[in-house]
Amino acid sequence: MVGLQLDRLTARYGSEEILREVTTPRFPGGQVVGLLGPNAAGKSTLFRRIFGLLKGGGAVCVDGAESSRPIVYMPQDTGANAALTVYESVLLARMQGRRLKVSDEDLDRVDATLAELGISEIAKRELGNLSGGQRQMVGAAQALVQQPEILLLDEPTAALDLNRQIGFLALLKRIARDRGMLILVALHDLGHALRFTDQAMLLQSGRLVDCGPTASVITSDTLWRVYGVKARIEPCSRGVPQLIVEMPD
Amino acid sequence: MSSVPGNMAEGRGFYRALVFRRQAILVGIVAALFLSTCADLALGPARYSLGEVFAALFTPDAVDVQARVILWEIRMPVALMALTVGASLAVAGAQMQTILSNPLASPFTLGISAGASFGAALALAFGVVLVPAAVDYVIPINAFVMAMLTSFLIHTLSMRRGVTIETIVLLGIAMVFVFNSLMALIQFFADQQAVSAVVFWTMGSLTKATWTKLWISTGVLALVLPLLARHGWALTAMRLGDAKAESMGVNPKALRLEVLVLVSVLAAIAVCFVGTIGFIGLVGPHVARILVGEDQRFFLPGAALCGALLLSVGSVLSKMILPGTIIPIGIVTSLVGIPFFLYLILNKKSSTW
Secondary structure, X not given: OOEEEEEOEEEEEOOEEEXXXXXXXXXXXXXXXXEEOOOOOOHXXXXXXXXXXXXXXXXXXXXXXXXXXXXXXXXXXXXXXXXXXXXXXHHHHHHOOOOOOOOHHHHHHHHHHHHHOOOHHHOOOEHHHOOHHHHHHHHHHHXXXXXXXXXXXXXXXXXXXXXXXXXHHHHHHHHHHHHOOEEEEEOOXXXXXXXXXXXXXXXXXXXXXXXXXXXXXXXHHHHHHHHOOOEEEEEXXXXXXXXXXXXXX | OOOOHXXXXXXXXXXXXXXXXHHHHHHHXXXXXXXXXXXXXXXXXXXXXXXXXHHHHHOHHHXXXXXXXXXXXXXXXXXXXXXXXXXXXXXXXXXXXXXXXXXXXXXXXXXXXXXXXXXXXXXXXHOOOOOOOXXXXXXXXXXXXXXXXXXXXXXXXXXXXXXXXXXXXXHHHHHHHHHHHHHHHHHHHOOHHHHHHHHHXXXXXXXXXXXXHHHHHHHHHHHHHHHHHXXXXXXXXXXXXXXXXXXXXXXXXXHHHHHHHHHHHHHHHHHHHHOOOHHHHHXXXXXXXXXXXXXXXXXXXXXXXXXXXXXXXXXXXXXXXXXOOOOOHHXXXXXXXXXXXXXXXXXXXXXXX
C-alpha cells in the first residue's frame, strides 16, 4: 500500500519563507488526514509543494506507489467558465497526457466517477451554469477520475451544504479505506475533522505545530494557541467527541 | 450517493451523441464553405452560373479559355485566400482567447494587425524597406516584420515578474493606440496619393491575393494547425484556469509562450498579405464556441472553419452590395457580421465568459 512522508519540506515565494521544515511521520494508504490551520497558515502552499508545483528544500517521500503519477491535487475552485459540459470537463481531467482519441474505457471511468459522487444528473450541464457547491463536486470528480493513490484536496467542502459536506467526507473515508488511497484534505471545520479524519496536521505560519491522531491534535490547548479560540472537546451523549466553542469575552 | 446503473449508460450515450452532433456541425460548415466558395467564383464583373463554375472546376478543359483564365487565374486565388486568411485569423484569435482567458483577445486587439498596418504604411508612404526583398513583397514583408516585432515586444514584457495575463491584453491595447498614433503621424506627413494607398491597405482587401501568397499562407496554416492540435487536451484545460490546468499536469506558462509564438506567426502572415480584417479573429472563435463548445478537438477545426466561412461569405457580399464594385472586405465583414454575432450571443443559453 502507498505511503507518504514529508522530510523537512520548505518553500518560499521570493524571499518570503512560506513553509518551514515541515516533517511528518509516514502516513499510510487507507487513511484520511486532515490538514488544519488558520487562514494563510500555508495549507495550499504545502499541497502545491507536495504535488511538485513549488520548488524548495526537503523531500516528499512516496513509497509503494503503483503508477508513475500517484499524487493528484485538487486546488480550490476559481470559478472559470468554459463552454464545456460537466461530463467533458471530467473527461478532460482523465485525458491529460494521453492521445486525442477517447476510448469506451475512459467514458466508463467518467460515468462511474460521476455516479460515485452522486452528480450524474448534472453531467449535461455547462460549467458556467453551476452553483458553487456543484462546481466543487465537479472538481472532486476531476480529481477522482484520475485514479489517484494519494489525493490532495484543498477545502473541498467550503461551498457545500451540510448534507453534501457529510456525504462527501463520508465518501472520502469509504474510498480511502476501500482502495487503500491516502487522502489529505484541508478543512476549516474542526468538528468535521474530528468526525471524519484519522490523523491531522496542524499548521501555523508555515510551521507544523502538531501531527498525529486527530483527537490528540485538536485540544483546548492547541485551539487556544493556534486559533486564539477558547473551546472544549467533550464527548456527546453517544460518546463522540464534540467541539464546544466558548463565546469571546 | 449510490451508483445508478441506468445513469451510467446514459452519460456515455449522451457524450457519444454530443460528439456526433459536433462532427455533423463541422461537416455542415464544410458544405457551406464549398457553396460559398463556388458563389465567390461565380460573382464578379463577368458573371457565371454555378453550373459553369462546376464545369470549370471539375472539367477545366471543357470550358472556354476566357472562363478558365478568369476562374482559375484571377478568382480562384482570391476565393481560396479568403478561406486561408479567415481560418488563420480565427484560429489565432481562438487560441489567444484560450491562453489569455479573455474573450476580447484577437490579432486585432493585441496590436498585431496595427503593427502590420504601420509596417505597410512605412513602405507605402516613405518607401522604408525593413528587409530587402522583391518589389512585390516589400509591403507584406514590412507588415510581417512589424507584426512580429509587436508580438515579440508583448512576449518580452509579459515575461517580467508580476505581469498577469490580464496585463498582456492591456499591453496589446496600448500597442494598438501607439500604432494608431504613428499611423496618423505618417498620414500627416505623407502626400495625398500615399495617404490613399495607406488607407486602402488598412481596409483590408483580398484582391491582393496571388497563387504564391496563397501557397505561403496556406503552408504556414498547415504547419501551425497540427502543432496546436498536439496540445488539444492541455489547451482545453487552460480554460479551467491556471491552477486547475496545473493540477492536471499542464505547464501553463510554457504552453502560453509556445502558443503565443505560433499564433503570432499565423496572424502576421494572414494580415501582411491582405491588410487589416479585424472582425474575423474576434468573432470566428465565438461563433465556433457557441456551435461546438471548447473541447479543442472540435473547437480548433471549428474556429478555422467558421473563420473561413465568415470571410468567404464576406467576400461574396462585398461583390453583391454594389454591383460592379468590390467593397474592401474589412468593411463588409464587420457590417454584415455584427448583426449575426449579436443574434448569437444574445440568444445563447449558457453563460460562458
